Amino acid sequence: MSEGLPRKLRYVFVLQAVMASFVIVIGFYFVGMFVKDALIGGRVQDEADRYWAVIERHPEFPLPRNPNVNGYFVPSEAEPNGEGVPPEYLPLEPGLHDLPGRVKLLIDERPQGRLYVSMSFPLVDRVVFWAGLVAIAMALLAIAAVSWLTYRSARRLVAPVDWLAQEVSSWDPREPDTDAIDARHMPGHPGREVQQLGNALRDLAERTRQFVQREREFTRDASHELRTPLTVIRVATDMMRADPDTPEKLRKPLQRMQRAGQDMEAVIDAFLILAREAEATAPLDEFDACEVAWESAEKARRLLDGKPVELDVVCDASPRLLALPRVLSVMLDNLLSNACNFTEEGRIEVRVQADRLVVTDTGIGMSAETLQRVYDPFYRADQFGAGGKGMGLSIVHRLGERFGWPVALQSAPGEGTTATIDLTKHLA
Known part of the structure; x- marks a missing residue:
């Protein structure tokens, strides 16, 4: 079963699985990037909102500082090059920025001043990476399992057709073995359509064999039967042309008769050769x-x-x-x-x-x-x-x-x- 339809099905299902896997990997990558940006952006905005809410009641509340978050505040009345603010932050406009080193920076400007909140996210990267990796692996395993099961089912369905094609291709055109494709000999569980196809091929082969046999017998018999009168005509015309008493005006018609007889003999010889397919193995x-x-x-x-x-x-x-x-x-x-x-x-x-x-x-x-x-x-x-x-x-x-x-x-x-x-x- 390594040739024909099963092999083509295998190629189709492998290609389908590879394409689906590629689409899933690309999809998870972009979804992961979107989720990560959404999470980090939301977390930075939450830090800024919480700080603004607290300093309205407690102006001396400290800026957000931890291993992953750093905050800087420049009051409205202070110099624009705020003290302690990293120089690369100062030229940036208010809003959310992506900085080198996988850092997300939020610049939030209000009447009280300008707040800088930066956040690095190695932990989020790891979480998103491993979550995506696990999801991709599960999706790929599911695709592989479904493709394999579907291929096995399709292979069982086409196995009788593939077997039927191999059996028919090995037939001798002169004597096809029609019993070999009986439904009882088919592998697997051939459906009604496959059985109908097998029966139709058997009927067609039998009718073709009978037709070829009739044509061969007719051509052979007709050609042999025609040889006898042509031989008589050829001999008789030869004798008439050789006879010195034959009138001159008859010699030309006799010549035409001989020419026509010779042409007919050549045609009969050709038909006999073409009619005998077994002649090719003589x-x-x-x-x-x-x-x-x-x-x-x-x-x-x-x-x-x-x-x-x-x-x-x-x-x-x-x-x-x-x-x-x-x-x-x-x-x-x-x-x-x-x-x-x-x-x-x-x-x-x-x-x-x-x-x-x-x-x-x-x-x-x-x-x-x-x-x-x-x-x-x-x-x-x-x-x-x-x-x-x-x-x-x-x-x-x-x-x-x-x-x-x-x-x-x-x-x-x-x-x-x-x-x-x-x-x-x-x-x-």
């Missing part, structure tokens, strides 16, 4: 990236029949990869299919480097707006032009994200397109 093969590039280029040349376009493979290096060769082949097939579809003349180059594979063409290129949406399924800038159906780059992007081969595109209208597959992750 045994990996070590292979040469240049061999894959040559094979894909050989297949793509059929798409250039009749076009004044050169398709070359340049191997600056021969990196060996530890991965699924079919994935890289499907990605490269789709990139070359796009390049062939949108390049009417010039050159298409597949360049294999030490850590990347670059496909460059001299085709029509793409605008910045098109590049922003180029990975959207079925998106095409030219809805009525020649080419694919807008799935190729979407498939390449999804495969790259899934298997760790990110794809980057650079393009400009009329300047062609450059696609880069980063091979760093799976270098052998």
